[in-house]
Amino acid sequence: xxxxxxxxxxxxxxxxxxxxxxxxxxxxxxxxxxxxxxxxxxxxxxxxxxxxxxxxxxxxxxxxxxxxxxxxxxxxxxxxxxxxxxxxxxxxxxxxxxxxxxxxxxxxxxxxxxxxxxxxxxxxxxxxxxxxxxxxxxxxxxxxxxxxxxxxxxxxxxxxxxxxxxxxxxxxxxxxxxxxxxxxxxxxxxxxxxxxxxxxxxxxxxxxxxxxxxxxxxxxxxxxxxxxxxxxxxxxxxxxxxxxxxxxxxxxxxxxxxxxxxxxxxxxxxxxxxxxxxxxxxxxxxxxxxxxxxxxxxxxxxxxxxxxxxxxxxxxxxxxxxxxxxxxxxxxxxxxxxxxxxxxxxxxxxxxxxxxxxxxxxxxxxxxxxxxxxxxxxxxxxxxxxxxxxxxxxxxxxxxxxxxxxxxxxxxxxxxxxxxxxxxxxxxxxxxxxxxxxxxxxxxxxxxxxxxxxxxxxxxxxxxxxxxxxxxxxxxxxxxxxxxxxxxxxxxxxxxxxxxxxxxxxxxxxxxxxxxxxxxxxxxxxxxxxxxxxxxxxxxxxxxxxxxxxxx
Numbered sequence: 001x002x003x004x005x006x007x008x009x010x011x012x013x014x015x016x017x018x019x020x021x022x023x024x025x026x027x028x029x030x031x032x033x034x035x036x037x038x039x040x041x042x043x044x045x046x047x048x049x050x051x052x053x054x055x056x057x058x059x060x061x062x063x064x065x066x067x068x069x070x071x072x073x074x075x076x077x078x079x080x081x082x083x084x085x086x087x088x089x090x091x092x093x094x095x096x097x098x099x100x101x102x103x104x105x106x107x108x109x110x111x112x113x114x115x116x117x118x119x120x121x122x123x124x125x126x127x128x129x130x131x132x133x134x135x136x137x138x139x140x141x142x143x144x145x146x147x148x149x150x151x152x153x154x155x156x157x158x159x160x161x162x163x164x165x166x167x168x169x170x171x172x173x174x175x176x177x178x179x180x181x182x183x184x185x186x187x188x189x190x191x192x193x194x195x196x197x198x199x200x201x202x203x204x205x206x207x208x209x210x211x212x213x214x215x216x217x218x219x220x221x222x223x224x225x226x227x228x229x230x231x232x233x234x235x236x237x238x239x240x241x242x243x244x245x246x247x248x249x250x251x252x253x254x255x256x257x258x259x260x261x262x263x264x265x266x267x268x269x270x271x272x273x274x275x276x277x278x279x280x281x282x283x284x285x286x287x288x289x290x291x292x293x294x295x296x297x298x299x300x301x302x303x304x305x306x307x308x309x310x311x312x313x314x315x316x317x318x319x320x321x322x323x324x325x326x327x328x329x330x331x332x333x334x335x336x337x338x339x340x341x342x343x344x345x346x347x348x349x350x351x352x353x354x355x356x357x358x359x360x361x362x363x364x365x366x367x368x369x370x371x372x373x374x375x376x377x378x379x380x381x382x383x384x385x386x387x388x389x390x391x392x393x394x395x396x397x398x399x400x401x402x403x404x405x406x407x408x409x410x411x412x413x414x415x416x417x418x419x420x421x422x423x424x425x426x427x428x429x430x431x432x433x434x435x436x437x438x439x440x441x442x443x444x445x446x447x448x449x450x451x452x453x454x455x456x457x458x459x460x461x462x463x464x465x466x467x468x469x470x471x472x473x474x475x476x477x478x479x480x481x482x483x484x485x486x487x488x489x490x491x492x493x494x495x496x497x498x499x500x501x502x503x504x505x506x507x508x509x510x511x512x513x514x515x516x517x518x519x520x521x522x523x524x525x526x527x528x529x530x531x532x533x534x535x536x537x538x539x540x541x542x543x544x545x546x547x548x549x550x551x552x
Contacts, residue, residue, distance in 0.1 A: 002228045004370040006196070006220045006398050012227055014220035016085040016200065017191035019262065020046070027237065027264050034268045034285050035074035036277065045079055052083035052116075052172070054179035054187055059155055061114055063088030063193060066152070066202065068107060070094040070117035070126060073247045073269040076159055078257060080116045085201075085219075087187070088194040089114075092202045092214075093248040096121050104133035108150045110202055110214055110405060115156045116172065119163060121271075127163050130156065139166040196220030202405050203250050205342050206531060214405035215250070215342040225345045225399040226259045228370050232352045233289070233316070237264035240285055244269070244292030244319065254346035255338075256291050275303040282322070283310055290317030294332065295467075297322050316354055329356055332465070333457055339365035339435055343401045343419060348372060349433045363457050364432045365425075372397040376427060377420075379439055387429060390451065392439055393421040424451060441534075443472035445480050448510045455513065458506045459484055463494055470513065471538050473545055484513035485541055487521055494518075517544050 001010065013019040024046040032042045040048070061067060067084040069091060071077040077093075084091040092110045094103065094117075103126075107115065117126050131137050134147050144154045157172045168174055200219045204212040235241070241260055245252035247269075260267040268285045270278040279300055290297075300306060301321035315327040318338065329335045336351035351366030368374050375384050376391030385391035396417045403412045413419050424436045436451030443450040452470040459468045467487040472480030488494055496516045503512045525536035 002231045002370045003224060004398075006224045008224070012224065014196040014223055015194045015198070016082070016219055016223070017088075017194050019223060020049075020082060020086055021191075023261060023264055030237075030264075031266050032260070033075045033078050034266065034281070036270050036272050036281060038075040040075050040079075045075075045082065048079045049082035049086065050184070050187065051176050051179045052080065053087050054182040054184075055175040055177075056083060056089065056114070057087060057182045057187065057190060058178040059114065059175060061087060061089050063190070063198065065089040065114065066092055066110055066112045067114045067116065068092040068094050068110065068112040070096065070115065071159075071247075072096050072118070072121050072271045073243070073252065073257075074271065076118065077247050078267075081257070082261075084116075086194075087190050088198055090199045090202055093204075093253055095204070095206075095246070095248045096124065097246075098124075098129075100129040100132035103129055104149065106204060106212065107133075107153055110204075111152045112150070113152050113154055115153065117156065117158055119158045119160060125163075127158065127166070139163070139170055142167045142169045194219065199402070201253070203248075203253055203342055206249060206527075213342075213407075216402040216405055217254075217345055218402060221399050222254060222258070222345050223262060225369070225371065226254060226262045228399075229255065229347050229350070230259060230263045232350060232369065234352055235259065235263040235265060235289065239263065239289050240266045240268060240287040240313075241289045241291060241317075242268045242282060242285070242287035242314070242319070243290070244296040250342040250346050251291070251340065255340070259346075275299045276305060279303060279305060279309050279311075282314075286311075286313040288313050288315060290314060290319035290323065292319055294318060294320055327354070331356075331362075331461065333362050333461060334359070336364050336366040336432075337435075339433060341421065343421075344372065344395065345399055345401070348395070361428075361432060362461075363434050363453075365435055366433065367431045368433060369399075371399045374427075374433075375418075376425065379424075388426055390424055390426050390436055390449070393423045393425055393433075394418045395421055441471075443470070443480050443482055445472065445475070445478045445482055445510055450482055450511050455482065455484065455503075455507065455511055458503055459486070459499070462499060462502050462506075466492075466494060469532070469534075469537065471534075471541060473515070473538070473542050475514070478514075481514040482511060483515045483517065483541060483545065485537070486516060486518045487524065488518050489520055492518070515545055517541055519544075 013022055024042045028043040029041055031039055032045050033040050067089045069080045081091050092112055094106055134149055136147050157175045159172045162171045197218050199216055200222055201217050202214045204214050243256035245256050247253050247257045268287050270281050272278055297319045312324045314323045320328050334357045338347050338350045340347040349365045349368045373396050375394050377384055377394050379392045403409050422439045424439055426434045437453045441452055455470040456468050469485045471483050473483045475481035525533040527533050
């Protein structure tokens with residue numbers, strides 16, 4: 001059942017150790033995780049995480065210790081996350097996309113004491129990057145680490161064969177060798193002391209507009225919230241979830257990975273750059289559900305072998321290009337989207353309805369999940385908006401974050417525990433939420449507000465799904481001119497004049513773009529997170545607009 005309160009009086013365990021003990025016992029021989037190189041059952045994950053947990057205890061990790069994990073999606077991430085959280089330590093996932101400077105910032109600002117990491121992933125060599133981040137770090141000498149830059153960081157362990165020249169003490173093998181000094185009875189006593197209100201994770205926002213913020217979630221609130229999500233999306237122990245969302249951010253960590261543990265299902269992920277290998281994995285594992293970002297699977301659907309693949313099991317989720325043909329939408333904007341954020345533990349609004357929506361619900365993000373109280377507030381007047389009016393979303397409830405690490409609550413929450421999301425949207429008579437954009441991204445043209453997301457949706461619909469961005473560029477008469485950037489080759493078949501005429505039948509005249517610019521995918525500036533660098537995109541668009549013809 002879904003519950004608006006944390007303790008609903010049912011049998012849902014409200015700490016990771018208690019939840020894990022139940023799932024490992026109940027589903028022991030079932031597969032929990034499958035990636036490109038491993039397939040582990042619940043029992044195998046239990047044995048591996050148990051050994052690591054005992055090693056962490058022997059190394060001095062305690063309840064409340066901050067332990068960072070640096071791994072791509074897969075079995076190693078899951079095993080290490082469980083090892084950390086089952087002893088009551090706080091897990092701090094780190095982005096595999098991080099630069100040396102970003103790693104230094106994440107580790108120091110989270111006061112991390114221990115780090116478990118893969119030596120390398122793709123072009124990243126994390127040992128070298130850590131030495132760049134902390135020049136005093138010398139892997140040729142035995143641990144512990146002693147750094148004035150990161151005084152809390154004491155131990156680092158790398159999985160697998162460690163790089164040549166490193167002292168063996170920096171290896172996970174050395175950590176596991178100490179596990180024999182801690183017996184299972186002691187581990188179980190430690191696990192029993194983990195409380196529902198204890199901190200579970202400090203998960204960082206992607207930092208697309210500012211420095212990443214460390215969002216704190218506790219065991220019970222996150223577990224109950226994920227159980228609610230699973231009830232809505234009907235995620236059962238018999239389901240297999242294929243996910244492309246990175247597990248170091250909330251959509252992957254909570255909605256995909258930890259949500260699978262709560263459901264008792266199986267999670268499948270792939271890090272290979274070969275579409276053929278990923279498709280082979282999917283054929284073997286036969287996922288029933290998906291989560292992630294549709295563009296990440298475009299290469300799979302484009303693979304020459306895709307049409308012959310037996311993937312009819314994939315029927316749910318938002319990775320529409322690889323779903324069974326009869327389960328794909330005629331237009332993705334006519335399926336409920338999932339709206340969420342790190343601060344709300346992942347999804348905040350969604351729907352279990354996987355059918356095509358009526359036209360008047362285009363762009364819906366579903367209804368708000370149980371346990372969240374929401375309201376829309378006029379950002380200029382501070383007054384609560386009436387039904388259908390556009391305003392900033394304010395949120396509160398038992399499943400919201402505890403706060404940002406290192407910041408007092410008074411700097412994070414408003415009076416009466418309201419949290420301002422900075423997102424602009426509307427709520428219709430049926431309670432469906434429609435995201436319109438970010439507060440700082442609203443376009444003010446001729447004294448009217450334009451929500452970029454609304455114009456982007458209209459363009460996407462009329463062009464058959466062409467990716468686009470709508471921004472405001474300086475305009476002496478209007479303040480800002482609504483400008484559309486189409487991600488398309490300059491010789492594409494989009495007729496810009498005809499597009500404007502069609503948009504005029506769908507949008508108020510002030511919302512119709514005055515300019516339409518084209519950029520290729522390769523020209524789009526990106527952050528290390530993979531998100532679009534909007535300041536640079538606006539600067540590039542302004543430069544292009546100045547050398548093109550005047551706006552019509």
